[in-house]
Amino acid sequence: MIDLFAGCGGMTAGFVRTGRYQPTMAVEWNLHAAATYAANFGEDHMRWGDIAEIENSEIPRADVIIGGPPCQGFSNLGSRDVNDPRNTLWKEYIRFVRRAKPKAFVIENVDRFRSSSEFALLLKEVEPGGLLEGYKLQHAHMLAADYGVPQRRLRTIVIGSRVGVIPIPRQTHAKDLTLDSVDHEVEAWRTVRDAIDGLPKIPATTDLPDSEVEFFGQKIPGSFKGLDIHLGRRPTQLSLERYNHVPPGGGRFNLPDHLLPNCWRNKKSGTTDVMGRMAWDRPSLTIRTEFFKPEKGQYLHPQWDADNPENRVNRPITHFEASRLQDFPEDYLWCGSKIEIARQIGNAVPVGLAAAIARHLLEYL
Known part of the structure; x- marks a missing residue:
């Protein structure tokens, strides 16, 4: 697997937790976040720097690419500026997909991403003649609490596949275990107590x-x-x-x-x-x-x-x-100052949410 815009490694941590994925490349521009990633998963495959400066010849083949292009332009807390250069970094993600030719890729972003102009362009790229022709896309909002994370964090998840349609994972946890909308066995939401008591x-x-x-x-x-x-x-x-x-x-x-x-x-x-x-x-x-x-x-x-x-x-x-x-x-x-570590934690993909996606992908890979 390749992790782009890897941050401190939350998404990689979830995939590695399954015991079935081996990271072979990761890219992160922030020094302290890249160092945290390297401290946990190794420095040899982490590329600290601008993703645009990585040559096509340096991109390895991979079964899966994961990552969350910077989301500040889409976030409700951000500028929502469609001209924000951070909003175009998903194009670098596509470049890696075209070069590494993964069987599947996963994009994680803020919930607002699904209503952005960038997302509409992404959907067009899987049409005939598009940069992602041959891939099938599925996308949805996923609530981290519904997948075993003790946090109500709503994110956009996009799964692309060239081995047939891979649906969005079914929830594994629920607030109300008697919900009519849940047609399979689930566990109760994990809570703050589960995470920090003691x-x-x-x-x-x-x-x-x-x-x-x-x-x-x-x-x-x-x-x-x-x-x-x-x-x-x-x-x-x-x-x-x-x-x-x-x-x-x-x-x-x-x-x-x-x-x-x-x-x-x-x-x-x-x-x-x-x-x-x-x-x-x-x-x-x-x-x-x-x-x-x-x-x-x-x-x-x-x-x-x-x-x-x-x-x-x-x-x-x-x-x-x-x-x-x-x-x-x-x-x-963790590596960095108190402020840097806090930024890494807040920007990370919840590990349990990434693990749920990783386990789900295995059924189709």
Whole structure:
């Protein structure tokens, strides 16, 4: 397999988890993300740099190509600028498909991708005379929680195949096990409790260990794993007072008026998940790149006791907790600064979602 726009390796981690896929090339332009990938899967096949600079002659044959071209132009949180150069990087993906001639390929992107002009162009490329002629495409929105990830993250998944139509995988988990719409056996959604219960409520430090590792001839902070990235923060007294008013599933609307900043006081609707607290027995909402800032989403630790303020954990989730909600294994290695590692975690494909796709593809390969 080849992983393009590989990031820190979330998608590769899911495919490798099945025990049936061997990565032979990966491409990533961000140094710290490429280093994290290399720390976990090897430096020899990771190409750190601009994908456009890789010559056709360097692209190996592969059974499968996976990857998620940068999605900021499509994201609801991005510019939605159709001229954003990041939106054209899917064309590089097609170049790799044409050269490597995989039996199947998988594209992962934000949910909005299916309604973009770039996606419409992609669909045209499988028509006669197109760059992907001979491939059959299937596409859908896939909710990570429906595939065993303790997170309600909705993504667009495109599966291309030249060995016959490969349908989108059936869900393996469900919120309600009695749903009439589910015609096969499924398990219950995994929850925040499944992912982070038992980790120290009070992180021992706010800083990464002082260590370095070398990849691609560059010195990089790392490598870190597990409790190394179970990092606390230093919230202000005002922030602590705000956190203390928010129950599980709540958010900014639970704050008394005197604790509201003007931007929230004057905005009576929308942004309902900011300053939110997770619930132990539900999946989290989407883990984004700034999960350590409660003002950005539902990122407060789920522990909250209505009757006993002493039994509340008033802090945002840690890097380690965020990685577990993204379904990374506890011994996964991370490289970079706190900000860089947070960005890698938030941008990653949930490992369990990638694994579900990988297992499904095996039936057809």
